[in-house]
Amino acid sequence: FGANIPPGENDLLYAYRGLFGGYPGLFSMQPYYQKIQEYTRLENRDMWEYRLTLADEEIERLLSHVWELRNVNFDYFFFDENCSYRLLELLEVARPGLDLTSPFEYAAMPVDTVREVVDAGLVGQVDYRPSKRLELDTLTAALSAEQKVWVRQLADGEREDLADTGLDADAQRATYLAAYRYLRYRLNTAPRTTEMAARSLRLLRGARKPGGFSAPVVSTPPRPERGHRTSMLGLGVGYREFSEQGPAGNEALEYVDLNWRISYHDALDAMAGYPEGASLVMGNLALRWQDQEGVRLQRFDLVDIRSLSPRGEFFSPISWQVQLGLERLDDAPSQPLVAQINASGGGTWPVMKGVAYLMPALRFEYNADFREDWRLAPGINIGQLWQGTKYSAEIAGQWQDFSGAGDRKVLKLSGNYAWSADSSLRLSIDYRDQPWGHSHGVALSWRQHF
Incomplete structure (x- = not known):
């Protein structure tokens, strides 16, 4: 669920209309992997996944109700009737007898609604997905200043390889991988060209040369509801x-x-x-x-x-x-x-x-x-x-x-x-x-x- 915002909306107008109900709110459905790409790759948001413990019949009831709400416009307000509040209403329909929305009569902050769902015993496994930007920052933080220069040169096409750098195999793989991810980050919203595709492939091959190198793992931060x-x-x-x-x-x-x-x-x-x-x-x-x-x-x-x-x-x-x-x-x-x-x-x-x-x-x-x-x-x-x-x-x-x-x-x-x-x-x-x-x-x- 989200506000239906026209393309190219001015930031100040967006804030004003969001605060005072200037946008309609709509339910939409799309493949989950697309939503992950939108958040972690295109918008560079970290994601937390809270897997719900709904039974099959409860999921069926939720989906049936969403089908009933297709093309229905709701009021949308940042403070209360927002994306997280409407999802709480869906969960109440899925499992009759739940009362998740009454604590949010005047304001519904997303992290508070997540806390309410957790406290109601609706959450099983919790997973963290760092953004592509954070993964790149974690990888480049372990590189030397000279390696960072080579990362830019490789991504910009100013350097073909690292043969003359004197780096050992692991350092080369780390530098190639950082250059590949940096290039892919820059191309997130750009049209794909033959030249950029060839450069990406060359960097990826360099990063995947045989060896024991593994990229640094992003440390998991404390969960938001805590x-x-x-x-x-x-x-x-x-x-x-x-x-x-x-x-x-x-x-x-x-x-x-x-x-x-x-x-x-x-x-x-x-x-x-x-x-x-x-x-x-x-x-x-x-x-x-x-x-x-x-x-x-x-x-x-x-x-x-x-x-x-x-x-x-x-x-x-x-x-x-x-x-x-x-x-x-x-x-x-x-x-x-x-x-x-x-x-x-x-x-x-x-x-x-x-x-x-x-x-x-x-x-x-x-x-x-x-x-x-x-x-x-x-x-x-x-x-x-x-x-x-x-x-x-x-x-x-x-x-x-x-x-x-x-x-x-x-x-x-x-x-x-x-x-x-x-x-x-x-x-x-x-x-x-x-x-x-x-x-x-x-x-x-x-x-x-x-």
Whole structure:
């Protein structure tokens, strides 16, 4: 089941229509091997297979119901009535008496629906299928810098063989295999030509010369449903000190934050079961109690998506981030609540057992304190991120140029310690250089996923 999306749909329009029901949803059937090729080869997704323990008569009942639903348009929403939710409904039909959908009245995250199916005892064997991109990355990681150069030359047709390289038989087979897989990866969506077919065959023959070489196996990561749950409740305290008088004439602020996130995962959450470098936050609400002000909305992120894909010798993906929501400028004199859209794109590189990123950015902000309510500010996001199953940390710097309204500069250090899959402590320290003054702050929060 999936949304019926027109070819060439704009990414922003796709996100908008998906959130607000702009697409019809349809059931479709196709050979399973084609779906595997689509995900692992063409879209470079890792796949997890959960084999269902349905009896023959239950499978027959499921297929009969799918036949009844052919050409029926359903509403499609990213949050709730999505692909995973509709599949739960099918399983309820297949095995009457099951109740899989009632926990997902307001939101149905795919990993949560998988967890529900596992808990219902419907899953037998579980298999992992890494993407072709990940298989290639694993293979090339074991090669020397010189071998990586030869891989590119072989794939590009600049070199016919490895006879003059001095490599032993195993190293030659590994280099040929990497070149073959790299070439096939590049040709995934390209029309097949006689020249490319001949080059692929030559590389494959080199990789399969007699010998004992076997390609490195991709290690199996933790299963997705065993990672942290997708909703989160947080309680924190914080302190901010100003170099001059801050809001309401105070030299310092103390506050308590209550944070509720509908879903899903941010970069500092425990990594087990989640893809590295990717974060998706939807419906993030923070309320703040502050002396003299009482309880107010501190921020609301409708959506905050970030993808940090490291660049290397063979691939140069674009890293990007999009954030949309409300944010209170708590160090400004009147602490205004502003509407903002942030978008950035750039590069990410492996550095010091983590990743470093550099992304030019634009911030579109509505601020009633400005003479011109709407402003567009170019800027730069730069940082270093380390992710782990227990410890995660990030150093982030941000600069934004609001022209006549001044520059905003922020340097922030954040750390997260997860003592279980669903419980963690997070600490952040920052320094801000804003048009209205300098300040530094510290915040500590307890976070519980549920």
